[in-house]
Structures are given as C-alpha cells and as structure tokens.
Amino acid sequence: MLIGGLLLAGLAVFLFMSAMFASNADKAQLSWANNSEPAKSKNGIINFSRPLVHQFTLQHAVRIRSENYRKRIRRLILTSGLSRELNEDEFIGLQILWGVMFPAFVIIMNFSLEMGFNNLFLLAMVPAGYYLPVLHANANKKKRELSVRQDLPFFVDLLALSVEAGLDFFSAIQKIVDKAEGRGSVLAEEFEIVLKDIKIGSSKAQALKDLASRLDMNEITSFAAVLIDAEHTGAPISQVLKDQSTQMRLERFVRAEKAGARASQAMLIPLMLFIVPAVFIMVFGPVAISFMYGSN
Structure with a gap:
C-alpha cells in the first residue's frame, strides 16, 4: 500500500x-x-x-x-x-x-x-x-439506443401522416421536433441536428448519413439509406415511410419475442437453485420426518 x-x-x-x-x-x-x-x-x-x-x-x-x-x-x-x-x-x-x-x-x-x-x-x-x-x-x-428504438416506429408513423397531409419531409420533421421539445427524446434531438445541418448548407443526403453515424444503429442506418435512395429515385416518401414503419414494428415484435425467450431461459437458474429444492423439502420433508420417527 x-x-x-x-x-x-x-x-x-x-x-x-x-x-x-x-x-x-x-x-x-x-x-x-x-x-x-x-x-x-x-x-x-x-x-x-x-x-x-x-x-x-x-x-x-x-x-x-x-x-x-x-x-x-x-x-x-x-x-x-x-x-x-x-x-x-x-x-x-x-x-x-x-x-x-x-x-x-x-x-x-x-x-x-x-x-x-x-x-x-x-x-x-x-x-x-x-x-x-x-x-x-x-x-x-x-441508453440512447433504447430511447431511439422506443420512439422510432411512432416517429415514422407521424412522419408518414404529416407527409400524406401535404407537408414536405423536412417540414414534417420540424413539426414533430417542435411537438417533442422538452420531452428528452434522443431521436427528436438528433433530427433537430439534421435540420440545423441542412440550414447551414449540408445536403439532405449528407445530413441523413451524419445522423446514421451519430446513432450507429442498424435501424437508423437502414432508415437513412432508404430515404436517400427514395430521394434519388423519386419514389413517394409517404409510401416509403409506411413501409419503414411496418418493418420497424415487425422488428420490434421479433426483438420482444427473443427477449421473452431469453427471460424464460434465465428463469431456469433460480428455479433449479431455489424453487425446486424448496418444493422437494415441502413435499418430502414430512415423509422423511415420519419415516425417521416411525422407525424409532
């Protein structure tokens, strides 16, 4: 020491x-x-x-x-x-x-x-x-990844509805960011940075690529790539957003199923260590005691 x-x-x-x-x-x-x-x-x-x-x-x-x-x-x-x-x-x-x-x-x-x-x-x-x-x-x-995964499907749904209502994509983002202000949403904060990057001269594609780099999540990387591709090909953004929302909800459901399966497997350890021995003691304990005293 x-x-x-x-x-x-x-x-x-x-x-x-x-x-x-x-x-x-x-x-x-x-x-x-x-x-x-x-x-x-x-x-x-x-x-x-x-x-x-x-x-x-x-x-x-x-x-x-x-x-x-x-x-x-x-x-x-x-x-x-x-x-x-x-x-x-x-x-x-x-x-x-x-x-x-x-x-x-x-x-x-x-x-x-x-x-x-x-x-x-x-x-x-x-x-x-x-x-x-x-x-x-x-x-x-x-912590950021968890927040983004929780908010992303709902966020994409709102984007799709806003675009269908007549707003362009980035005006729809601005509207959602304004609504989410003060709620501590990581996704809203990151899209606010996207809007600021575009205002100071970044291209839309570059701003979305930077978003994917900052969050480093497969869901966001895929989302950004699809939007960039839709902008280049002229595909309707509203339909792209709907497809993305459906896919994200499906992926979220699959992740929940996997988490449930892992939880059931993790329960086997306390079950075998604590619950099963306690059940054996409760069931066979009286039998063993009666056998011991009965033999005497």
Missing part, C-alpha cells in the same frame, strides 16, 4: 509541476480550452472533473498522437452523444485524471477503513480508473 501511495503521489506531483511550468507552446496549443468551452455536461462528475482536466492532464492528453486510438475515442464520443459536452482531448484527459484519482481514492479508503487490500489490487485500480470514462460513454450509448 505504501509503494502504491508513493507512486500515485509522485505521479500527482509530476502532473502538478508540469501544469505549473507548461511551455508557451503547450499553452498556445491549449488556448481553445479557455475560448471555446464545450457545453455543460449532464453528468456532475464530468463537470467536477473538467477544471482539473484543464489544469493538470489536458496538456498530456494532446501529446497522445496515436491516430487509431483517437479515432476510437472520436467514434465513442460521437455515438454516445457526448460530442457536445467533451472533445477527444478532454476525454483522454479525463481518462488520465481518473487513472490517478480512482486508485488514490481507493488507497485513502483502504488506509482509513483498514480494508486490507494488497498492492496488486491497488495497482489494478489504475487501469480501472482509466477505463471509467469509457464505461460512462458506453452506458450513455446504450
């Missing part, structure tokens, strides 16, 4: 001193952090950590040049909906920060409460802390 504490203390001193004596080149490279702050995060831990990231770890994050690693981080930030809260340098800085803070917190708890963790366990907390931002991003991505 002492060795781990000394290592973390040395790392913390290094981060502090490097932040205090950063070169002019480093400061110029990080000037964006003062001029173009990302939006405030919905997560309190990120808001708490951001000043520490900017002060201590951001200058080390920008020195990580691995393009493959940065590409994975950019993809994760984009698909988890964190791109308006964090950029890739902040995310990497957050990983470095929590790679130090999390094991430091565990060491303090271990020392205060005398938990008896060995040095190997404490050392394992470094990669665990480093991976915490990734866990948060993946959890956020799954």
